[in-house]
Amino acid sequence: MIILSFSQELIQAAQPYLTANEHHPFIQAVINDQLDTKALHYYIQQDLRYADAETVVQANLVAKSTTIEDQRLFANQLSTHLGTVNELFKSLTENTADSWGNQRYQPIEPVTFIYRSHILAPIAQGSLLDLLAPFEAGNWLYIELGKYLAATGKVQPDNAFYSWVTAVQDPHLAGENGISNRFLQVIDREAANTNAEQLEVVKQQFLRSVLLEWYFWDAAYKQLTWADWERHALGTDGGDLL
Numbered sequence: 213m214i215i216l217s218f219s220q221e222l223i224q225a226a227q228p229y230l231t232a233n234e235h236h237p238f239i240q241a242v243i244n245d246q247l248d249t250k251a252l253h254y255y256i257q258q259d260l261r262y263a264d265a266e267t268v269v270q271a272n273l274v275a276k277s278t279t280i281e282d283q284r285l286f287a288n289q290l291s292t293h294l295g296t297v298n299e300l301f302k303s304l305t306e307n308t309a310d311s312w313g314n315q316r317y318q319p320i321e322p323v324t325f326i327y328r329s330h331i332l333a334p335i336a337q338g339s340l341l342d343l344l345a346p347f348e349a350g351n352w353l354y355i356e357l358g359k360y361l362a363a364t365g366k367v368q369p370d371n372a373f374y375s376w377v378t379a380v381q382d383p384h385l386a387g388e389n390g391i392s393n394r395f396l397q398v399i400d401r402e403a404a405n406t407n408a409e410q411l412e413v414v415k416q417q418f419l420r421s422v423l424l425e426w427y428f429w430d431a432a433y434k435q436l437t438w439a440d441w442e443r444h445a446l447g448t449d450g451g452d453l454l
């Protein structure tokens with residue numbers, strides 16, 4: 213019998229969600245180089261707001277760390293995040309007609325709000341593991357989607373999403389000794405001191421992140437706004453939004 217580490221267990225349980233993300237029409241449109249400019253704009257604007265929540269999560273990972281080594285790991289990655297996040301989105305913006313100034317600080321739309329709330333929630337009462345796992349799920353999913361998109365061989369430099377695919381495969385993030393694997397190692401170390409009941413909660417929160425990733429692509433594909441949700445709830449649009 214092969215005994216899985218806790219992080220391997222998370223990754224195994226997340227496989228159906230990964231497949232669903234791969235199959236999402238947004239990702240398939242990237243492969244076919246048919247991504248709608250409006251979907252790309254919405255994605256850039258909303259992911260910048262998600263990235264702002266990642267900044268807050270990472271500051272709190274430093275705060276919840278109990279050793280200098282952990283504090284340095286999370287603080288260094290926070291610094292890297294702050295140094296690179298705008299660059300990625302700026303390079304994505306170059307492929308669109310919109311200016312960078314229009315992309316930053318747009319209103320936080322429903323799915324972005326829910327996903328941000330999900331990764332921020334453990335700050336109040338959670339352990340280091342509670343805070344790290346739902347956040348790391350997003351890193352892991354992005355790396356896997358990057359591998360998937362690269363393996364198609366279809367996302368070439370003239371594709372609007374090319375710089376995204378390159379960025380999520382950066383060895384600093386995705387390499388054997390990269391940040392994602394180092395975060396998974398911290399997850400395994402913390403899991404060793406956590407009871408089975410609490411580990412099940414952590415697992416569900418990890419999986420919920422990967423589920424919300426699917427809804428994040430879906431919201432971008434449909435450019436869903438609070439106004440759409442309102443029209444839908446108040447019954448004035450007659451259609452199925454979700």
Ligand SMILES: Cc1ncc(CO)c(N)n1
Pocket residue numbers: 259262263266350351354425428
């Ligand atoms: C929605 C989302 N998930 C994960 C990442 C990875 O940082 C990101 N930038 N955005």
